[in-house]
Amino acid sequence: MSALSIEFAGCRYRFAGLNPEQADFVRSRFEALLCRDDARPDVQVDVHYSPNPAGFMRRPVGPVEYRAAVEHSEESIAVAGIGFTARVERAPLRAQMQTCLSDEWFLGAFENLFRVVASYRLFGEGALVLHSAAFTDGTRGFLFCGRSGAGKSTLCGLAAELELGILSDELNAVTPSDGSFELRAMPFAGDFGGAPRPHPPYPLTGLLGLSHSAAPLVHGCSKAEGVSRIVASCPYINADSLLVDELTTRAAMLVDRVPLRVLSFAKDTRFWSVLDHEYRSPDATLSR
């Protein structure tokens, strides 16, 4: 059995108990984020492999996209998906994973649990983890929240055509920093994939929702709508009765500092000239 540590957004996660096949899959996916030293992790995840599939959700025939089931209790969060179950203890944050997977399906199970664990860890550090797309022009960070179908991956594809740096088209974190907010990439991707790699934090310049239109346009929205879009985009935490009030408070603080706007865009790269213009001023994040 072996252990691997993965670090991003200032937090280190140690996965212990991996068998050689599991470790190879994790290593190949998260190679660029693996830690080379034995420093103490922020979160420990113990993986227990049992080849008997009885008691686990069966794997389907053919490719499938699914959401892991997550259930919250006062002490822990239960997570279940194809071929695995897990218990995430709240304090101190750590997790136990049981799985019958040791082939390519393991990576899906691993990432499903990792998303939950990382979301809780980062929330515990004051961050918001949003189901979102994010990119940077090298100095400014732009985050677009929205659920599946909102256009996050499409926008990332268009941003890539413009050679903007894609952080993730699935999950990104926003962390408070000296009275402002920073955008941090998370190593999970939706349709616009690619191997995770380290990213520095970027100042959160633009915080936007998405809608579709024939011509690109950025418009403001009320604070309540902004907060609602953010809360709705924070998976796991927004369904956790112990944390949802704190989540809403943080979302309101974020919107006070970086008002949420809505980008309406078509499937072409014209959106960037509008965004670039709207957020060109260093004070742009302060105005509606």
Next chain:
Amino acid sequence: MSTEAPTQRYRVDSHARFRVMDDEGIFVLQDAGEVLVVNEVGAFIVEQLKAERSLDEVVTGITERYAVEAERARSDTTALLDDLLRAGAITRS
């Protein structure tokens, strides 16, 4: 058309949270991880429900606060309450 009794009372569902922000209101529906926004009048109505006012009392409160006829206030209020009931944001007391 709603047939709610004038004395009917409601409360925010135990799986929902409600908060007012800049006059508008936000419901967070925890089970679904979804969020609803209600406008200023909607936020006023929900605050009245939280104060345990009956449907009739809520309608009276609206006519006193806003320039609107009682009949219109009642139909708009019951329509909103129907929507919130369906969404699981509120329940009947």
